[in-house]
Amino acid sequence: MKQQLLVAALSVASLAAYGQAQTLSGQVLDAAGRPVIGATVVEKGTNNGTATDNAGRFTLSSRAASPRLVISSIGYTTQEVSGGSGVSVKLADASTSLGAVQVVGSRSQNRSVTDSPSPVDIIDLREVTTKTGQLDVNQLLQFVAPSFNSNRQTGSDGADHVDPASLRGLGPDQTLVLVNGKRQHQSALVNLFGSRGRGNTGTDLNVIPAASIERIEILRDGAAAQYGSDAIAGVINIVLKSSVNELTASANYGAYEAKYRRDDQQFDGGNFNANVNYGVGLGEQGSFINATVDFNQRQHTQRANVPVPDSSSLARREYGDPKVQNVSAYLNSKFAVSDQTHVYVFGGANKRKGDAYAWTRFAEDDRNVPSIYPNGFDPIITSDIVDVSAVAGVRTKLGEWELDLSNNFGSNRFEYGLRNTLNASLGAASPTSFNAGGFQLQQNVVSLGLTRNYKTVLQGLNVAAGAEFRREWYSLFAGEEASYRNYDPTKSGGSQGFPGYQPADAIKADRDNVGAYVDAELSVTQQWLLAAALRYEHYTDFGSTLNYKVSTRYNLTEFLTLRGTYSTGFRAPSLAQINFNSTFTNFINGDPVEVLLARNNSAVTQKLGVPALRQETSNSANVGLTSRLGSSLSLTVDGYYIKVKDRVVLTSQFSADDPVIGPDLVALNVDQAQFFANAADTRSIGLDVVLNHTATLGTGRLNSTLAANVNNLKIDRVQTTGRLAGREDDFFGPREQAFVKASAPPSKINLTFDYQLGRFSTLLRFVRFDKVRLVDFDGADMNYDARITTDLTFSYALTDHLQLSAGSTNLFNRYPTLFDPQRTETGGAWDPVQMGANGRFYFAKLQARF
DSSP states (O other): OHHHHHHHHHHHHHHHHHHTOEEEEEEEEETTSOBOTTOEEEETTSSOEEEOOTTSEEEEEEOSSSOEEEEEOTTBOOEEEEOOSSEEEEEOBGGGSTTOOOOTTOOOTTOOGGGOSSOEEEEEHHHHHHHOSOOSHHHHHHTTOTTEEEOOOSSSGGGGTSOOEEETTSOGGGEEEEETTEEOOOOSOOOOSSSSSTTOOOOOGGGSOGGGEEEEEEEOSOOHHHHOTTTTSEEEEEEEOOOOSEEEEEEEEEEEEOSSOSSSOOEEEEEEEEEEEEEEEETTTTEEEEEEEEEEEEOOOOOOOOOOTTOOSOSOSOOSOOEEEEEEEEEEEEEESSSSEEEEEEEEEEEEEEEEEOOOBOTTOTTOOTTTOTTOBOOEEEEEEEEEEEEEEEEEEETTEEEEEEEEEEEEEEEEEEESOOOGGGGGGOOSEEEEEEEEEEEEEEEEEEEEEETTSTTOEEEEEEEEEEEEEEEEEOOOHHHHOOSOTTSOOSOTTSOOOOTTTOEEEEEEEEEEEEEEEEESSSSEEEEEEEEEEEETTTEEEEEEEEEEEEEEETTEEEEEEEEEEEEOOOHHHHHOOEEEEEEETTEEEEEEEEOTTSHHHHHHTOOOOOOEEEEEEEEEEEEEOSSSEEEEEEEEEEEEEEEEEEOOOEETTOTTTHHHHHHHTOSEEEEEEEEEEEEEEEEEEEEEEEEEETTEEEEEEEEEEEEEEEEEEEOOOGGGTTOHHHHSOHHHHHHHHTTSOSEEEEEEEEEEETTEEEEEEEEEEOOEEEEOTTSOEEEEOOEEEEEEEEEEESSSSEEEEEEEESTTOOOOOOOOTTTSSSSSSSOSOTTOSSOOEEEEEEEEEO
């Protein structure tokens, strides 16, 4: 009864507030009087907002007696005005301020995303997090940006705790991540298992809480000549919040409908998130401090009990998402020294603890000790990950030049643990938990950049130049002795589920890198832009590289623009790929196999004639058009080509009976071995399409978006070396090639309808994931059929400052195609492909803005 009275009271209060509403309307223009499309219009101090249509117009229902509107858009200075009827606002270019926004893909501070020669997606995190059920950055982007792909994995060791992500179907380490335009450090983890990112390192996007992010810019174009290593597929730039005098907070909870559990539990995978963000303005020159605290906890899902007709037996009793707890604190700040100079500081820390299921050791297994586990056991791999970053710099004017000098430090430390396990060679005396060791990657970057705009050279010339010095450190440290040692040769040694790193695996390595770049953008006419970039880099461990990029944009009409780019690129092999070494247990058709992953310069690789790793190189091209078809319809179409040579991959596994490597493996007491090598050349051809439409529907507004990525990756050549020359199918076989090709489905299509009417809004989204082909251990095809997921969210503004949202992702409970668990990489009924394998998710969130 109390709950009913509360609902009734809220309804009456909401209706009363709604009755006092006034309608605000107006138009947002640029300095030349052209409409600004998609500008954000927010009633100050509330969660009440909208965006301008393709004529730059907006309508907003306000409840305040004297409302103030805050109007912002990429590439323009934010403006605050009094609300009313027929308001006309002209936004100035952001180039007048040293605090100008960073639009990735261009160093010209008066270049907006709409006239960039390269395709750039701008994702407003406030809009996305308000209306969707995903909570972490990877999953938010997975269902918003078609060219972005990320999947949670299970039974994949470290990859269970750090979700690999990629752009345009390439590897996780072929996308560069920036934060506020500065290079973000990578994770120390190198992915060894699972169907995503095998053999790759990557950047852990989930260390940055979504609540601290204003927007994410995705440059879908090769940009190594502009930003350096890793930018073969593109660049993701995360822009932190800079808002002041505004408190935002939210509490979110959701859970999956548990369809395939072995017990009667109806829901699992409970996901709770709470966060607070607040900014303080300091003085009159734009100084501020903006801080975010975020807590997120995700529980296990359980999907082991799947009735698969051709399954001979369960490979795992525990199969599902890991349990993860994240605690984050992030800061963004700027301090004006004068009207010409300011100091900036930003960064944060993330602490993550995870529990992931390993493969089952059944009671009769010779790796079990029945006196400890009479019914067998299910090992748990734990993670303790600490990620920190800190950037400090100064921006100032030196005559006509703008200077940016900064230092950027980042560190990622990953420690493994085991519980609910044992070392069988110790028998009944075995402990049941272990410290298994881990690794750490650190990076420090000192960068200097200079930018100048010559307004009198034709229609404007922007010149930028700079230099960077980067040092990287990598260390791999051993676990406790019982986690790796074999005390009885007749038994399996080491901690079951994940054997610890041995002292022989341990290493400390470092390298230096020096880079210098120059780029220029020339507006030949008001319609025609030419741009070029050149970058030189030298690494102490493999030498030098020189790369370039040329691009152009031409406005055929006021409503139609052509653009194109061509670039060369490179990616330096990570220190983890060069120095990683381990002996671990893999499962082939459900049977355990001891595998040596040999360090690149180890005695094994040298004996086989595997050369030292060198940089990957690329050639890429992008041709596209942008168009505004009338006042309410816009279209962008971009075709791309990316060719990568000498791609670093994790090779196939060579067995002890191999005629070439077999005797060496027998001497090392391992059953199989694999290693990293520059073994593959790949070629990607694809198409990105984004169509936006705005319409008035009744007294509300409907925004519709169709976004699609079509991608075809082929492996042109497999290169073998040394004693393995001519054995391409053995060196990098069809199974490993299929994993590379399945980094993204051949197509992903998002169709979104977003309707807003007064205090009420709803979002309906369909995502189609195309079919994916993998190969099982026996070489047979495993074809995962295309799937469509449906998301639905309802939101209602309870007051001017409080909004409640509820809904479901994967509303119709779609799962990937089921397979015999003995055939999959994960030991479950499916590999981690497409939309994940947890089914329908229900969620609710309460958001406050003051």
